Ligand SMILES: Nc1ncnc2c1ncn2[C@@H]1O[C@H](COP(=O)(O)OP(=O)(O)OP(=O)(O)O)[C@@H](O)[C@H]1O
């Protein structure tokens with residue numbers, strides 16, 4: 042079992058039709074047929090949406106995505122139409138609501154990796170490959186790869202694990218031409234972002250993008266290069282051969298799997314609420330990531 046510990050009710054806004062409650066974002070459609078994407082303060086870990094929220098997280102993710110879309114504008118078009126609050130929307134949607142082009146989404150999680158860790162490391166240890174791509178011997182947790190690689194995954198339902206797949210499998214599912222476009226765009230965007238992050242003392246270890254089509258045009262969608270979709274490591278502490286400290290949910294994962302939570306990840310039980318200090322530390326990490334990357338104060 043997994044999924045939502047408490048699934049939130051959609052907000053009723055005149056003129057908006059609720060489409061979907063995602064793990065973190067709520068989707069609505071406005072009367073023009075555009076997508077209204079509202080980022081919540083929800084946080085997920087171990088395939089659960091937790092019963093605690095992280096104050097300001099939705100605004101941090103939204104503002105950071107917008108900043109990145111700007112940095113990437115010349116490489117790939119993005120789905121943002123406007124940051125204006127739809128008429129009649131609750132005031133607390135301000136800063137975390139984007140009106141976006143409603144795209145025909147490509148059902149592939151487009152992951153780029155420049156460093157080896159997580160599910161990539163697990164596959165490497167089994168077979169010296171990641172998503173079927175052969176890698177050199179001798180890599181460890183946190184090692185930089187010879188060059189960035191495209192390691193796609195299929196998109197899972199809430200509560201299910203995404204599954205790494207080979208490039209050939211993606212080509213079978215979406216067609217060879219689209220697969221090639223996804224790979225090219227994913228690696229180009231990753232490489233740009235990695236360089237920008239590096240200049241700011243942050244290692245962009247890996248990240249996930251989602252793309253959709255507007256007619257025949259491939260468009261960058263969803264959120265981009267946030268701590269929810271990426272692994273960011275402080276560059277001055279990077280040291281292959283161990284788990285890296287990171288600007289993300291590490292406090293949450295550590296607490297949930299540690300002795301104080303009383304929760305067993307393998308059990309069928311939903312995870313408990315987070316203590317105040319874990320919420321505060323996590324909020325601080327998200328804000329720190331925002332400030333370091335953008336070079337502006339939150
Ligand atoms: N421009 C767009 N057009 C259509 N759908 C989009 C667009 N941008 C993002 N999405 C979809 O919006 C949803 C964002 O919500 P969120 O990230 O909270 O969901 P998720 O839990 O990752 O995914 P899901 O609940 O669909 O499994 C995703 O399903 C994403 O594919």
Ligand SMILES: [Mg+2]
Nearest residue numbers: 063064065263
């Ligand atoms: Mg998502």
